[in-house]
Amino acid sequence: MNISSIVVQVRQEYVEEVVEALKTADFCDYHFHDPAMGKIIVTVEGKDVGEEIAKVKQIQAVPHVVSAEMMMAYSEEELDAERSKLEMGGPNVPEMLNDDSIRAEDIVYHGDLKKMDL
Template sequence: MNISSVVVRCKPEDLEEVLRSLEESGMCDVYFHDETGKIVVVIEAEDVKEEVFKMKAIQSLPKVLSAELIFSYSDEWAMAKEYLDRNKERVPEILNDENVKAEDIKYQGRVPKWV
């Protein structure tokens, strides 16, 4: 699950139309707006691909000047960490040794064969 906040900008005179478009799109929830044409929305998506799709769709709505990602949370990182934790015994010791400097590690193969 990905949750992102996006600031959408439009001209002040287009604010009501853009708010209506955002609410009707079903792609986001509108949380805040001001009279200058700044709108804060939250996007929920299953993954990064869906998140990017929704953001691009918002950017292409009529009268939207810009839509910029401000914050993003993804539990995909948590899943990756879980995977690495489950497979930590397959990672060469040198990669977990805090006393070894990265520049002293000589790469001589493919990491995927270990993980």
């Protein structure tokens, strides 16, 4: 399951009309709008990114919508994949970071832990 927030931009004179259209739409959930800025916040859900993109296109097709863009996204599949990596050992952690005898203040970071021999 994927969930993404969408910022919809509308000219001020059409905000209320577009808000009503989005509130009754079956392809998104309305959350907030700022009439002075012409911005509307909605979320879309989909089984994958393709389904989410299709819903964004539906929002973009609503009359008077100037733009509708994804701002934040959550992908359950990606989260599960990252959790699996961590459970299976994930990336190697430099031994120095697991050594309780070394004080954190004594660790010098040079920009890339993967290429450093700590």
